[in-house]
Amino acid sequence: MEQALFELLSKRLNMIAIPKSEWGKIREDFLQREGGSSEESPEKKEDPLIEEAVKLVGQELIEIKE
Numbered sequence: 001m002e003q004a005l006f007e008l009l010s011k012r013l014n015m016i017a018i019p020k021s022e023w024g025k026i027r028e029d030f031l032q033r034e035g036g037s038s039e040e041s042p043e044k045k046e047d048p049l050i051e052e053a054v055k056l057v058g059q060e061l062i063e064i065k066e
Contacts, residue, residue: 007011018026053062 002013002015005011050062050064
């Protein structure tokens with residue numbers, strides 16, 4: 001698994017096992033420390049390709065599906 005991650009990311013990572021009983025506390029601490037929220041910010045960053053397409057053909061002819 002570590003080798004596959006290295007080949008994908010070109011970065012050595014060490015995997016560690018975390019007991020399920022400790023995972024909730026570790027996750028909570030991380031989110032507090034990083035100020036993380038898994039929700040996206042209200043204003044999404046525009047994709048440069050979409051911006052260019054709008055410039056070329058106009059918003060009326062573009063339908064964006066996510």
